[in-house]
Amino acid sequence: MRPENFIFLRSLMRQHAGVLLEEGKEYLVLARLGPLARRESWGSVDELISHLRSRPNGELRRQVAEAMVTTETSFFRDVHPFQTLKDVIFPDLIERRAGSRTLRIWSAACAAGQEAYSVAMLLKEHFGDLPGWHVRIVASDVSSAMIERAKLGSYSQLEINRGVPSHLLTRHFERDGLQWRVNEDIRQMVDFRQINLATPFPPLPEMDIIFARNVLIYFDENTRREVLRRLAGNLRKDGYLFVGGAETMIAYSDLFYRLQIDRTSCYRPRR
Amino acid sequence: MRVLVIDDSRAMRSILSKIMSEIGFDVVAAAHGREGLERLREDDGIGLVLVDWNLPEMNGYEFVQAVRADPAYDDVRLIMVSTETERERVLKALDAGVDEYVMKPFTRATIVEKLAFLGLADG
Ligand SMILES: C[S@@+](CC[C@H](N)C(=O)[O-])C[C@H]1O[C@@H](n2cnc3c(N)ncnc32)[C@H](O)[C@@H]1O
Numbered sequence: 001m002r003p004e005n006f007i008f009l010r011s012l013m014r015q016h017a018g019v020l021l022e023e024g025k026e027y028l029v030l031a032r033l034g035p036l037a038r039r040e041s042w043g044s045v046d047e048l049i050s051h052l053r054s055r056p057n058g059e060l061r062r063q064v065a066e067a068m069v070t071t072e073t074s075f076f077r078d079v080h081p082f083q084t085l086k087d088v089i090f091p092d093l094i095e096r097r098a099g100s101r102t103l104r105i106w107s108a109a110c111a112a113g114q115e116a117y118s119v120a121m122l123l124k125e126h127f128g129d130l131p132g133w134h135v136r137i138v139a140s141d142v143s144s145a146m147i148e149r150a151k152l153g154s155y156s157q158l159e160i161n162r163g164v165p166s167h168l169l170t171r172h173f174e175r176d177g178l179q180w181r182v183n184e185d186i187r188q189m190v191d192f193r194q195i196n197l198a199t200p201f202p203p204l205p206e207m208d209i210i211f212a213r214n215v216l217i218y219f220d221e222n223t224r225r226e227v228l229r230r231l232a233g234n235l236r237k238d239g240y241l242f243v244g245g246a247e248t249m250i251a252y253s254d255l256f257y258r259l260q261i262d263r264t265s266c267y268r269p270r271r
Numbered sequence: 272m273r274v275l276v277i278d279d280s281r282a283m284r285s286i287l288s289k290i291m292s293e294i295g296f297d298v299v300a301a302a303h304g305r306e307g308l309e310r311l312r313e314d315d316g317i318g319l320v321l322v323d324w325n326l327p328e329m330n331g332y333e334f335v336q337a338v339r340a341d342p343a344y345d346d347v348r349l350i351m352v353s354t355e356t357e358r359e360r361v362l363k364a365l366d367a368g369v370d371e372y373v374m375k376p377f378t379r380a381t382i383v384e385k386l387a388f389l390g391l392a393d394g
Pocket of ligand 1: 110
């Protein structure tokens with residue numbers, strides 16, 4: 001691909017989502033943007049980018065940025081964080097919040113919504129309807145296409161096969177053609193919003209649990225620190241932050257301290 | 272732990288056997304439910320069975336019913352692996368006593384995750 005197009009794309013990704021596109025990742029660009037270029041009838045990825053350079057177009061720009069980021073996810077991803085939520089964290093929070101009877105959970109890079117719905121199903125299964133409580137799950141992503149998918153809550157068999165225990169499948173999903181759709185009562189526990197973590201957040205209530213899993217990896221060093229600083233500011237001081245299994249927080253120990261619960265690491269903000 | 276793989280397709284038996292032995296199981300295989308029951312009877316090291324639904328001689332559903340009717344096999348975990356993907360089928364299998372249900376086609380990761388739910392592998 002043409003060097004000037006790669007440089008342009010790098011700065012676009014930085015501005016759009018604080019995403020770091022390293023030198024030498026041209027192959028990645030071709031793999032990610034190829035399908036978009038074909039779908040929109042451009043001769044090549046270069047043609048698509050050249051066009052965008054000469055004629056700024058917000059919609060195309062957004063599509064390009066969204067296509068550059070992986071949205072791979074699954075229900076109950078990594079299994080043990082959810083085990084820990086069930087065994088330790090929810091019982092703890094339900095005790096601590098007995099006064100306010102409010103629980104707020106944020107899936108901050110929700111992709112197609114599996115993380116948020118996993119939490120909703122887990123709550124429903126093990127803690128019932130928590131009568132008299134106000135329980136809200138916010139699910140957000142920078143990609144509006146992902147938010148639309150997540151709202152719909154409809155998944156292919158392959159997506160379901162990954163991660164959904166069979167007894168939950170029969171209780172919380174209905175077949176919808178070849179897809180499986182999350183039942184209405186679970187969908188209603190989640191509010192969906194488009195939020196770019198790399199820019200200042202819109203007003204949000206303080207959260208009891210934040211999931212920022214497998215998204216920090218896309219940010220450059222400075223952006224990541226800024227994002228974590230804002231997340232710390234939006235998390236209650238006895239709340240819990242989850243990051244991805246492969247993401248280390250050592251460099252941010254001034255913002256968060258680590259809690260090791262069974263096999264799960266989570267983080268609390270330093271105040 | 273030993274796993275019994277029951278499928279009438281040789282290709283499927285070999286795919287599942289390969290995945291399971293890579294995960295660390297000893298594998299024995301059978302081509303239908305009746306043969307599966309025989310394997311189970313003669314080998315008390317089998318702790319897990321992966322069984323297809325549609326099989327000659329004795330189908331997977333009948334196999335599950337037979338196994339669950341015998342208290343000697345209470346500790347044996349059962350996973351149905353099937354092309355049947357209707358919700359009613361999954362329910363029926365769960366009611367009969369399977370621990371998990373995998374819809375074909377599946378990936379290796381699917382199997383590993385289902386095993387993790389049952390505490391039989393690391394997620
Ligand atoms: C690999 S998925 C992770 C999904 C889920 N959290 C998980 O761990 O499985 C990464 C998601 O981060 C989103 N993302 C990328 N940059 C973002 C940003 N600046 N703000 C919010 N979300 C972003 C992508 O759209 C994508 O859906």
